[in-house]
Amino acid sequence: MSQAATPLPPVDAKSSDDTRERILDAAEHLFTENGFEGTSMRMITGAAGVNLAAVNYHFGSKEQLIQEVFRRRLTWLNQERLRILDELETEAAGKPIKPSLIVDAFFGTLIRMAEHEELGGRTFLRLIGRTMTEPSGFIRAFFAEEYAAVVDRYKQALFKALPDVPKAEIVWRFHFMLGATSYAIAGTDALRIVTDWGIEPQEAEEGLDKLLPRLMTFLLGGLRAQLPQFVEPPSK
Amino acid sequence: MSQAATPLPPVDAKSSDDTRERILDAAEHLFTENGFEGTSMRMITGAAGVNLAAVNYHFGSKEQLIQEVFRRRLTWLNQERLRILDELETEAAGKPIKPSLIVDAFFGTLIRMAEHEELGGRTFLRLIGRTMTEPSGFIRAFFAEEYAAVVDRYKQALFKALPDVPKAEIVWRFHFMLGATSYAIAGTDALRIVTDWGIEPQEAEEGLDKLLPRLMTFLLGGLRAQLPQFVEPPSK
DNA sequence: ATCAAATTCAAACGAGTGTTTGAATCATAT
DNA sequence: ATATGATTCAAACACTCGTTTGAATTTGAT
Incomplete structure (x- = not known):
């Protein structure tokens, strides 16, 4: 629960922006193909090549991920x-x-x-x-x-x-x-x-x-x- | 698994048509409000006032229920x-x-x-x-x-x-x-x-x-x- | 009244869900 | 080199999902 409250990375691009973007891209595609409820967190993190917990760490919840997409x-x-x-x-x-x-x-x-x-x-x-x-x-x-x-x-x-x-x-x-x-x-x-x-x-x-x-x-x-x-x- | 294969009741209306119709009506409303994946069998059978197993008995599966709706x-x-x-x-x-x-x-x-x-x-x-x-x-x-x-x-x-x-x-x-x-x-x-x-x-x-x-x-x-x-x- | 089929029911099944945890790893600044 | 915070990771959590089971009940014809 370290910094999940931070709305967006402040200024400079850290390497973890990679993870965020990969998740957003994967989610965008999968949501398009399968809908929101038809797309699981495991499908997203799998396609993005990141750990399952990454979505909750970077976005808080699936709902907030959808909004960010x-x-x-x-x-x-x-x-x-x-x-x-x-x-x-x-x-x-x-x-x-x-x-x-x-x-x-x-x-x-x-x-x-x-x-x-x-x-x-x-x-x-x-x-x-x-x-x-x-x-x-x-x-x-x-x-x-x-x-x-x-x-x-x-x-x-x-x-x-x-x-x-x-x-x-x-x-x-x-x-x-x-x-x-x-x-x-x-x-x-x-x-x-x-x-x-x-x-x-x-x-x-x-x-x-x-x-x-x-x-x-x-x-x-x-x-x-x-x-x-x-x-x-x-x-x- | 008695007769679930029968496509539709043959001719005359049995009392179980009640159950079928109640399920279809409830499903129609709930699908409209919550979407297909957002509507569970328990929501449907609950709203229809029938047993949970009734959908599978009368329609075979959720997918077939959607089609019948x-x-x-x-x-x-x-x-x-x-x-x-x-x-x-x-x-x-x-x-x-x-x-x-x-x-x-x-x-x-x-x-x-x-x-x-x-x-x-x-x-x-x-x-x-x-x-x-x-x-x-x-x-x-x-x-x-x-x-x-x-x-x-x-x-x-x-x-x-x-x-x-x-x-x-x-x-x-x-x-x-x-x-x-x-x-x-x-x-x-x-x-x-x-x-x-x-x-x-x-x-x-x-x-x-x-x-x-x-x-x-x-x-x-x-x-x-x-x-x-x-x-x-x-x-x- | 008797029997067989149709229907209902409570309970459970295995699989999949989103989320959380706490330790391990990484990056960065001192 | 060391300490600090950010990030990743494997594992587990509690829960809901659609479906199945097998016994109880109801129904309708003889």
């Missing part, structure tokens, strides 16, 4: 999202921002993480896609805290960008966009089984390059769609 | 989807069907299940939304088998309905639509935490009545969006 990526992602939105708002100088720019800043920034292996690459992208529907209470709470500020800023930007669309409608469509995106990245192989595509597999392979423009046009098409007409239920 | 709903759902598509194709008499009708037949039929408690209601809807991103291998395989025929028929219908859209594009957009839908139904409360809405909660409550038209316009907006222009990467 996300935090090391999400902190960067959401700061980047805020930075870009700041930039856009500065350029716009008070005027509304084009919806396509807002959507790209939020979802494009996420998708583009897949190209950078040092940011977790496709593995982390799949993991986060799956985790959005995670039932576990503490994960939902953690995500809520990690996302609250960003989502709120983007919501406000969309309200301003689409003044003719009711706010409730925008929130719902934001919700839908999140779903389409999560699914697209989580299920690159999950649903390939289901759909079997019926198109040349070569065309499915190069998916990630073309995924972003494809997703983008879909999201924007949905975001800018005509407003729904609520039909009153027949009689009642 | 889905099968009793999905069989109806996908038959209904096929039936409606048959109807639409008969009416169309060889001509393409309007995309909105196809989309409503597939996704609307799912959403409308929520209104019928005897079909599982909102609980099953949330469960299926979450399960689409499930990592577990046997669940993916099971879903693939259960969905293959339906998805293929609907894909063909969409190809015909949108002759100007490349097939690969349609498959992707079908994928996106699945994601938006799954998310919308799975996360009715999951993301409410994240977004906190910023709109009158009363307006969020009546969500399910208006969810379908809202989702519908979003999906159709995305499905019919302009085609993406693939920009070649800068230099390379």
Whole structure:
């Protein structure tokens, strides 16, 4: 129980950072493949080539390990999202921002993480896609805290960008966009089984390059769609 | 090990159907709240008020129980989807069907299940939304088998309905639509935490009545969006 | 009433879980 | 070289997991 309370190594990188990183990398991969409950500490430490007790020593518990796996990526992602939105708002100088720019800043920034292996690459992208529907209470709470500020800023930007669309409608469509995106990245192989595509597999392979423009046009098409007409239920 | 091999009670309803149904209902709710690995047999049998061994006796294993939880709903759902598509194709008499009708037949039929408690209601809807991103291998395989025929028929219908859209594009957009839908139904409360809405909660409550038209316009907006222009990467 | 099958039950099984312990090893600064 | 703290390690802890067992009970047909 020596120093497990220390949140992060203070400044310089000790050799034990190795162990931490190896554990985080192994956990990221295994969580993606097997889920949180389907991944045991022994699987993680085995894949990382470290002792079983290392996780509890460095992170405290499995729960805290899960949080750290996300935090090391999400902190960067959401700061980047805020930075870009700041930039856009500065350029716009008070005027509304084009919806396509807002959507790209939020979802494009996420998708583009897949190209950078040092940011977790496709593995982390799949993991986060799956985790959005995670039932576990503490994960939902953690995500809520990690996302609250960003989502709120983007919501406000969309309200301003689409003044003719009711706010409730925008929130719902934001919700839908999140779903389409999560699914697209989580299920690159999950649903390939289901759909079997019926198109040349070569065309499915190069998916990630073309995924972003494809997703983008879909999201924007949905975001800018005509407003729904609520039909009153027949009689009642 | 008396008769555990019997797939289903032959014809008439015995009193033990009670036990089966109680288990399935309890499992459906608990899986929705806690996930598959987060729900133990003891939780299920406890909630159902039956003996611990009852699950293994009636279903063989936890894995088979999970499959049965889905099968009793999905069989109806996908038959209904096929039936409606048959109807639409008969009416169309060889001509393409309007995309909105196809989309409503597939996704609307799912959403409308929520209104019928005897079909599982909102609980099953949330469960299926979450399960689409499930990592577990046997669940993916099971879903693939259960969905293959339906998805293929609907894909063909969409190809015909949108002759100007490349097939690969349609498959992707079908994928996106699945994601938006799954998310919308799975996360009715999951993301409410994240977004906190910023709109009158009363307006969020009546969500399910208006969810379908809202989702519908979003999906159709995305499905019919302009085609993406693939920009070649800068230099390379 | 009798018999055979279906179902329920309490108890236990072996395996796997996350976590803890205390000694051994390593690194670093004096 | 020595002392101090950080880290690693093998072993064990208490617990939960899904499943199995074999006897008790219930059910339904004769």
